[in-house]
Amino acid sequence: MKIQIPRGTQDILPIDVKKWQYIERKAHELCERYRYEEIRTPIFEHTELFERGVGDTTDIVQKEMYTFNDKRGRSLTLRPEGTASVVRSYVENKLYGAPTQPQKLYYIGPMFRYERPQSGRMRQFVQFGVEAIGSEDPTIDAEVIALAMNFYEELGLKRLKLVINSLGDEESRHAHRDALVRHFEPVKEELCADCQSRLQKNPLRVLDCKVDKDHPAMKTAPSIHRYLNESSKNYFETVKYLLDEMGIAYEVDPTLVRGLDYYNNTAFEIMIDEEGFGAITTLMGGGRYNGLVEELGGPSAPGIGFALSIERLLLALETQKVTLPVEEGMDCFIVSIGAEAEKKAAVLLAKLRQAGISADKDYTGKKIKGQLKMADRLQARFSIVLGENELKEGIANVKAMKTGEQEDVPLDQLIEVLTQKLKEEQQ
Incomplete structure (x- = not known):
């Protein structure tokens, strides 16, 4: 069901x-x-x-x-x-x-x-x-x-x-309350059941009634300002x-x-x-x-x-078609090619997040083209590409998604370099 x-x-x-x-x-x-x-x-x-x-x-x-x-x-x-x-x-x-x-x-x-x-x-x-x-x-x-x-x-x-x-x-409301009771009492039977029961308990509520809002007595009801x-x-x-x-x-x-x-x-x-x-x-x-x-x-x-x-x-x-300045996107998306790179990406993700960098990766086995499309769709500021060649050389390819500029960065310097790039982008 x-x-x-x-x-x-x-x-x-x-x-x-x-x-x-x-x-x-x-x-x-x-x-x-x-x-x-x-x-x-x-x-x-x-x-x-x-x-x-x-x-x-x-x-x-x-x-x-x-x-x-x-x-x-x-x-x-x-x-x-x-x-x-x-x-x-x-x-x-x-x-x-x-x-x-x-x-x-x-x-x-x-x-x-x-x-x-x-x-x-x-x-x-x-x-x-x-x-x-x-x-x-x-x-x-x-x-x-x-x-x-x-x-x-x-x-x-x-x-x-x-x-x-x-x-x-309290004094003003009491005087106004008595005036409202005197005003509505003659037409009490013409009011809805709720207003009839409220008239003695809290006549101010009668003025707020949605059912009787067009009743002539509503328009002539005594104003609180006369009793302040x-x-x-x-x-x-x-x-x-x-x-x-x-x-x-x-x-x-x-x-x-x-x-x-x-x-x-x-x-x-x-x-x-x-x-x-x-x-x-x-x-x-x-x-x-x-x-x-x-x-x-x-x-x-x-x-x-x-x-x-x-x-x-x-x-x-x-x-009013007001667009809130809601922050979208993330700092970086890791694109991995091959089983070893996939494992390295998972470890690198943890280190990036611990360093205060928002990051993510693909978990569904997409090809490199699909991963790059995903990075673009998720509005990543940078993509980090890891493949067999990169792992052998101990580097990662860092690409600025807006400008297309690319740079090979040693893995042991990646967090430092990426942090600096993100700071420069915000300035």
């Missing part, structure tokens, strides 16, 4: 893996510049973490989680997002007691959501995310947004649009001022809400304005969460972060 890959997952073949590796290296390098440190958390957690951390009124918890019982009956869930796990680790490992605050962390890893697969959206997908926990300074909000914008721009994406909003502090207190207004104004001074263009969208329960104050998304990218133009989203650490059993420690999909990033790069 032929077994196929599960729906919503993908094999990333060697031809594409280098693109992933380049993007991941860029994320590591950028976070190093911004002084964020990598954290790695389990792929599965206790289900309660996401019910409490993500919110039991969200689509993620209600419809999309991969949840199962282990052999002792404990409910576990494949992580659908990264923030809750990072905050759980922050609390459990008492990172709030570290001398350096805030704790500036980042992660790269697979997440799992049971949703309808489509272009750029998979059931298993990889997120790059950043969390800064332990500061309520608006300058770190601007820093996190700047990091996200830098990441996309340095990879070569154009026509990006940053959208920001303020969801207000002075503290929330000042905070948001500071974030906007910082972005202006950093030269980061943005739009304020009062209707922007994030899909998770723990957000407050600053919320943001980065979108791409590109024809042919598809109906879903959002590349990433993030925001501030000032109560999540306490919700998961820790002290009062505000945080802010974002998460983005590597799959959607790759789709955006493809749509």
Whole structure:
């Protein structure tokens, strides 16, 4: 029986893996510049973490989680997002007691959501995310947004649009919540079942509904900006001022809400304005969460972060025809002629690799012409030909594949000569 890959997952073949590796290296390098440190958390957690951390009124918890019982009956869930796990680790490992605050962390890893697969959206997908926990300074909000914008721009994406909003502090959100309940209550029966159940629990989720997005009540729903207190207004104004001074263009969208329960104050998304990218133009989203650490059993420690999909990033790069500067090829390919040369080639390969030179050879018995074609196809910078005559004379024929220049080099000097040639080629 032929077994196929599960729906919503993908094999990333060697031809594409280098693109992933380049993007991941860029994320590591950028976070190093911004002084964020990598954290790695389990792929599965206790289900309660996401019910409490993500919110039991969200689509993620209600419809999309991969949840199962282990052999002792404990409910576990494949992580659908990264923030809750990072905050759980922050609390459990008492990172709030570290001398350096805030704790500036980042992660790269697979997440799992049971949703309808489509272009750029998979059931298993990889997120790059950043969390800064332990500061309520608006300058770190601007820093996190700047990091996200830098990441996309340095990879070569154009026509990006940053959208920001303020969801207000607890007092402001409470006032806005009451206003939303009063607004939607008269038309409650006209809304979908999800919105009806969310209206009392978390009415902000109603504004994010895809089913009722065209309902007239959505267009007239009270804006959070009418209910921001002075503290929330000042905070948001500071974030906007910082972005202006950093030269980061943005739009304020009062209707922007994030899909998770723990957000407050600053919320943001980065979108791409590109024809042919598809109906879903959002590349990433993030925001501030000032109560999540306490919700998961820790002290009062505000945080802010974002998460983005590597799959959607790759789709955006493809749509804009951005070619990543992925390094192809190898340093040298050994062409061997005859049984003795074949053995010598195997030993020489090991020595070249130990010296830091990337090298390979044929393992399928190809003739010399086929081996040279293989060296060309694999984009070898140099070919090294070993035959009976070369072995007798203790030399190897070294050929620069680009120029065709050839040179006979003593075998005992081969590594030294080849290393020098590779250095000269890079200059």
